Amino acid sequence: MSDPKTQRDAYALILEAIDSGIYKPGDRLVESELADRFGVSRTPIREALQRMETQSLLARDGRSLIVSSLDHNQLAELYVVRGELEGLAARLAAKHATREEVRVLRDMLEADRGLVSDPQALSRANRRFHRQIHLASHNRFLVQQLDLVHRSMALLASTSLSVEGRSKGTLEEHEAIVRAIEAGDGEAADAALREHISRAFMTRLRLDAAKVQAAE
Known part of the structure; x- marks a missing residue:
């Protein structure tokens, strides 16, 4: 051992x-x-x-x-679970995040605006941003489950942020999430993060569909 x-x-x-x-x-x-x-x-x-x-x-x-690779059904299942857990994390963060944690989220968002033209760097920053929300939920069991989900996200061969326009859209969605957490509005934070995950999933589906079409 x-x-x-x-x-x-x-x-x-x-x-x-x-x-x-x-x-x-x-x-x-x-x-x-x-x-x-x-x-x-x-x-x-x-x-x-x-x-x-x-x-x-x-x-x-x-x-x-x-x-491992994820088939269509596994991908859908992963995003369903991710949306539920991430939404809950945002809801709890709006309730429990300290002033300093909210400030860190805001600072991350502002720094990430300079990465719009670099999808790979923005993808790494995106993971840090989501991780900060997880920690701000102050629920260790939720954080553990989200860690498992995000490990599975590593099986996706490419970032959805490589799709034209997705980087800018991601930052706009992050802005809505941070704004809701800053306001202490759990319902709005939950809804904003679920919408963010939904849009990421739709982008992923389009990306996969384009790969299939190119291979035919």
Whole structure:
């Protein structure tokens, strides 16, 4: 058994590599190659891969482990759960967020306006923004469930923010969410975040449909 910290580091490194697109759905993950890439021994890599398999982030292909992919139904299910949990987080944040936490959300939003032309950077900033809302809910069990949901989001091969106009729309939606949280309006915050997730899902569906059409 490897050191727990080393195992967590190996898990985080592999997950980040999937999230950033180094490894895409269908790619095979090999212990020795991962150990060389990250400078970690094979034992924590093996344990991290086993953990990711139990979380359905990886799937078996014969004797190999590959990065899982989400079919249409799984994608829909993921966004339904995400909308419910994210909306609840926003509602609770409107009620429980400290003045400092709200200020951080506002500062994040203002900084992200400079990333409109860089979808990958904005995608990373978007995750930080949502994570801050999760933490501002002050509900540890909700945060844990949202962590699981966002790990599964790493299986999406590309960011919906790459679609023309989506970056600007995302920031406008973030503005509505922050404004509602600032006002302490839980219902408005819930509704604004659910609408944000709904629009992201529609963009994702259009993106996937375009890929299918291009392949035909």
